[in-house]
Amino acid sequence: MAPLRTVLIGYGHAGSVFHAPLIAADPDLELSAVVTGNSVRRAEVRRRYPGTALLSDAAEIRGPGERTSGCDLAVVATPNDSHAPLVEAALTAGLDVVVDKPFALTVASARRLIRLAEERGRLLTVFHNRRWDADFRAVRDLVAGGRLGEVRRFVSRFERWRPDPEQAWRYTTPRSRGGGIIYDLGAHLIDQALQLFGPVDDVYTEASVVRDAGVPGIDAEDDAFLALHHRSGVYSHLSMSAVAPHEAPRFSVTGSLGGHESWGLDPQEDQLRGGVIADPDGYPAFYRQVVAAVRGEGPVPVDPADAVAVLEIIERAFALTR
Secondary structure, X not given: OOOEEEEEEOOOHHHXXXXXHHHHHOXXXXXXXXXXXXXXXXXXXXXXXXXXXXXXOHHHOOOOOOOOOOOOEEEEOOOHHHHHHHHHHHHHOOOEEEEEOOOOOOHHHHHHHHHHHHHHOXXXXXXXXXXXXHHHHHHHHHHHHOOOOOEEEEEEEEEOEOOOOXXXXXXXXXXXXXXXXXXXXXXXXXHHHHHHHOOEXXXXXXXXXXXXXXXXXXXXXXXXXXXXXXXXXXXXXXXXXXXXXXXXXXXXXXXXXXXEEEOOOOOHHHHHXXXXXOOOOOHHHHHHHXXXXXXXXXXXXXXXXXXXXXXXXXXXXXXXXX
16 A cells, blocks of 8 residues: 655644654655755755755645645644644645644644544644553553552653753743743643543643743743643642752552552653664554544544543643733
């Protein structure tokens, strides 16, 4: 069966580190085109993926009906505020779509995209890749297997020590346009907690701008904490920070029969930076499931309704920290 012709929209951090290597390594996918107007990034694409077409604008994308230059699958890996319009354009062109998290900036926008995908008969899924982290998979298996008994508390951290102000768009972009660490790292932590323990009744939030405190126009938080009370009774404590000076456990789970603790971040991101794909059950599994779904052999790897549930928590968190 011919590989799915794939166009990658965006070649920044997400596109170059995660999506392009994973697509290129999958024999059932073809990295047919990359959309980027950045000359340095275009040169890198030419060097790393010779034969891949370079487009300057997503408007140049052709759908699967174009036999010579068309694509089957679009992967949106651009800054957060452009996700929704690019997904809409790709669906309208007749492509199946993978979009990086966050799905969109608002619940309403995400739901509109789901309706559009249904109307067009296209597949739509969200790259919540941290479901395939090895340490999270270990926690999931422990919880599902009942080895810890009834879980009381789940603590999850994604913290770094980067005390100097960053010029990355995620911290210079206003929260209203998708900036801040809750959209960035928090989306991962919320999704993982929901996958483990289900819907949430109550949300408590703390969010601060630490490095650029007092700088006019900067409201994108770089340090945040969310406490979720799940309907199942579990409390999830989620910490995300760019200014955490001390390492703490990545996961800590307290149950009626025992506990679990793990340290350090999953190595797959660093491995991908180094050109290594070492865990076939990790991030590559996401794209294997995408291929299977497009071919009618299984469900999408992430139900877009799950990504809407993440946005619902984010909206509640923002309402508490305006």
